[in-house]
Amino acid sequence: MADDRLRKFVLDWYIYIVLVVFWIVSSSISPFFRTMSTFSTIFVSAVPIALVGLGQTFVVLSRGFDLSVGVVASLATAIASVTMHWGIGPSIGLILVVSCAIGMINGLGVSKLGIDSFIMTLGMMFLLTGVTLLIRPSPGGFIPVNFKRFLLYQVGEFPLVPVLILFLTGCVGVLVLQKRRFGREIYAVGGDPESAKMSGVDVDRTRIKVFMVSALSAACAGLFVSARIGSGNAEAGAPYLFDSFTAVFMGGTLVTGGIGGYRGTIASALIIASIGHILQFLGITIWYHFIVKGLLLAGVAGLQLFVVSRERNR
Amino acid sequence: MNRIGRLQLAAFQPVILALALVVIMAIAGIITPGFLTFRHFKMVLYCNTMLGILALAQTVVILSGGIDLSIGSTYWITIMTGALLMVDKGFVTGSIVCILLGAAIGALNGIGISKLKIPYVVMTLAMMIILTGTLYVTTGGGGRGRAATELIRLSSGRVFGFPIITLVWILLTLLFYILLRMTAFGWKVRALGSNISACHCSGINISRIQTGVYMISGTLAAVAGLFYLGWARTPYPTFQSGAGVGANIMLQSIAAVIIGGTMFSGGRGGVGRTFLGVLVLAVLFSILSMAGLGVEWQIMLNGVIILAIVGLHSRVKLH
DSSP: OHHHHHHHHHHHHHHHHHHHHHHHHHHHHOTTTTSHHHHHHHHHHHHHHHHHHHHHHHHHHTTOOOTTHHHHHHHHHHHHHHHGGGOHHHHHHHHHHHHHHHHHHHHHHHHTSOOOHHHHHHHHHHHHHHHHHHHOSSSBOOOOHHHHHHHTOOBTTBOHHHHHHHHHHHHHHHHHHHHSHHHHHHHHHHHOHHHHHHTTOOHHHHHHHHHHHHHHHHHHHHHHHHHHHTSBOTTTTTHHHHHHHHHHHHTTOOTTSSSOOHHHHHHHHHHHHHHHHHHHHTTOOHHHHHHHHHHHHHHHHHHHHHHHHHHHHO | OOHHHHHHHHHHHHHHHHHHHHHHHHHHHHHSTTTTSHHHHHHHHHHTHHHHHHHHHHHHHHHTTOOOTTHHHHHHHHHHHHHHHHTTSHHHHHHHHHHHHHHHHHHHHHHHHHTSOOOHHHHHHHHHHHHHHHHHHHHTTSOOOOOOHHHHHHHHOEETTEEHHHHHHHHHHHHHHHHHHHSHHHHHHHHHHHOHHHHHHTTOOHHHHHHHHHHHHHHHHHHHHHHHHHHHSSOOOOEETTTEETHHHHHHHHHHHHHHTOOTTSSSOOHHHHHHHHHHHHHHHHHHHHTTOOHHHHHHHHHHHHHHHHHHHHHHHHO
């Protein structure tokens, strides 16, 4: 009995165990790693991954892919850098409205027109890349100091606001998926759209909402990135596309939808941020990060399906 | 429209497309003198040969119900490998290594997708990042190496005033037209795209066909890469669209396939249609650049075309 409970605990929380082990090992290897400033940077760089991962978790759970998250984040930095001089409020409002509209178009295409989510968001990704390059051909623009200070607010070396954002995102993601009607509908749609429909779930509506959440959270990630880099950049959001997939799959959400949750995604976001950091400490150039991230993405997705097929055969 | 209506629309798409092509070219010809000459048309074909070969490869993959997002980065990695090797190893070794490399990358994609059951989106996306990283680690991100003289002569050579590489593209299209229509392999590829479980039941070796399809894609990407190398002489890779190296040409290859009328869901379509699709895309791009609109408009146009055509097909499905 106790054995079963332990097994379940490990299965549920394995990604946190990986995270802690990873931190302990890295700290014991590198003296630079076990400083507060390192962990502060890790938390700050995990915020955009966790935010983009929130939307991607919802989309993958509902049996879809969203390839436009990276460019929505870029678009948010571009719009922010152009419109922040009107004032922070209107600019953020504009970004949220635009991203909502993008998510809605994605969702409408996927649900009402029945377009494969992958090709729908791929088309959207390149459409928006063009738009973003028109708005901000080269990096630059204006981001108010207050906005940067607020989002990166630190007490001593502890990044208070980023950690709060992580915590709140985590709460919202987990609670919506576990406790709200919307969350349960996502699982139903991802598990089996046909039977979800039979049991009275409005599948189309759920899909549209899922893509809107995805675009909104990507835009929030973009806002955070723009505060971090202090400017707009048409390429800034691109890496988060890969990171979001890695975070979602590594966190235990199944590629095929319907199984998983946000709890794992947020721990994976911290792991991905830490990996980037340890690679830097080891003096490995930025281009190796691409190789590591690609191998991680393919490896995690392959391993996950392997484990699932073994569990099914047991 | 019902299901029959959708099939008819898909069947007529090449005809509609050919008419549209004629109209677009006529309008462009009236506005810009010199657009409608044989010489300009030959130039447009020549400049889009590499895209044509990549779109050909992409057609085969999409027909089998998959997609190759790593095609652009495979193309670029073979270009840079060729450029670095040909400096002291010569034309023959360089070309053979490039083509083997392309086939090997395709085989890896195929094995990941068919044996490890990684979804094709994830597998080829991961491959794209891995190749982007590898490319920059080995070259440092700048232009390096040089094409062999023989390759330069091949890429700029002409027979009876017609570019050799464009002829190769046309021959490859014919070859794959025959391969997909008249061989068991071609029928199996289509069958796989139409209904994977039916294929499984009828005893087709799915993983072998899938691996074969991605290997074709990688090999053709290497061929296109070699042609480009001879054309550019010293290639300079750029990190495009924020999504990795070769992202633009990858997207253009998908756009050409879809605009040609091959169904994205697989099974229906063909390489002849893609040839027409490449022509339309090429003419549109040349009009864009004549109007002085930059690469961001091209990227946008690609996205709009994909969304419009895919949307059109599915809208028809509804009623």
